Amino acid sequence: MSASGTAAAGQVEHMLRQVSPGRYDSYESLLHALAEGRLWMLLWHGRPGSADAQYGGMEVDGLGYAPCVTSPQELAASGWNRAYEVVTGRDIARALYPDRWGLWLNPHAPGGGLGIPWADLRRVATGLDRMPAGPLRLSEPTLELPQFYGLLTQHAHRTPAVRALRRCWVQPAVGSPYLAVGLDLYDTSPQALESVREMMRQSVSAVPEGVPVCTVALADEHDPVAMWLRTQTRSFYDREGPAPAY
Missing domain, CATH: 3.40.1350.90 (Uncharacterised protein PF11572, DUF3234)
Structure with missing residues (x-):
């Protein structure tokens, strides 16, 4: 060696x-x-x-x-x-x-x-810096962010790749807590993913300073945040469901 x-x-x-x-x-x-x-x-x-x-x-x-x-x-x-x-x-x-x-x-x-x-x-x-340090404390968000959710759902409706959106508050064992937005997508082609990134860029301006926001793909079978979102939460935006309430 x-x-x-x-x-x-x-x-x-x-x-x-x-x-x-x-x-x-x-x-x-x-x-x-x-x-x-x-x-x-x-x-x-x-x-x-x-x-x-x-x-x-x-x-x-x-x-x-x-x-x-x-x-x-x-x-x-x-x-x-x-x-x-x-x-x-x-x-x-x-x-x-x-x-x-x-x-x-x-x-x-x-x-x-x-x-x-x-x-x-x-x-x-x-990449250790790309994912939160466990064990994670996951919960429904308690922050009232109606402007952000309203703007995000508007942009999601105009982004054909997006089927639904979910959310949770993530508190890592090491590092700062953040809001996670779960993305349920119809299409994961490079063009579709770029449209979703643009959707988030257009929406995060409504988030108060000091509130970190990250996204997670709900289709990821190995992501603990995605697994929790799939089993413990309901969509706050669903293209195929009733009108959103946030």
């Missing part, structure tokens, strides 16, 4: 030692280190690169995780005597999260190690 790879692996272990219940800032730092670091994935079957290679698996609270260790020293301490594969945190995150598999660091360690749920692996894979 290169010197940079060794340093990155060491940073993962350093940040792992800092994580404790309620310390979401330390957990975020661990995710950042994980994205750039190296992990030793434990192979239950096969050899690295072989067609029959298969990562190990474990289940915790009904969720699946692939076990790994964070250094050659931890590999030796684990007593693992089968094959393993050295990968970057970002690469393994990209491989695991679409199937809703998480990553479990050092399960042999005192206390049982630490699990990284698949939703956080998605953040590692796609």
Whole structure:
């Protein structure tokens, strides 16, 4: 392993030692280190690169995780005597999260190690600064924004790609809360998406200063905000439904 790879692996272990219940800032730092670091994935079957290679698996609270260790020293301490594969945190995150598999660091360690749920692996894979830090507190918005919602629904009605709109208030574990607008679209072509971006640009001028607004695609099966919007809220604009009330 290169010197940079060794340093990155060491940073993962350093940040792992800092994580404790309620310390979401330390957990975020661990995710950042994980994205750039190296992990030793434990192979239950096969050899690295072989067609029959298969990562190990474990289940915790009904969720699946692939076990790994964070250094050659931890590999030796684990007593693992089968094959393993050295990968970057970002690469393994990209491989695991679409199937809703998480990553479990050092399960042999005192206390049982630490699990990284698949939703956080998605953040590692796609960009930690692009998605809110969990666990998320999601609720109906309490801010009265009739001008914004009125303007947004007007522009939505003039944007053929938009089927419906939903909304929620998102409070990340780390970072500022914001208003999320869920987009239910008929069309996701580049031209349609640009029309939706223009709809939002024309509408956010009615949002009071200091109220962040973000959008989320309701069709995204892996986005926790989209999943909550689909199951817990009703549309405040629906092209095919009754007139909006906001």
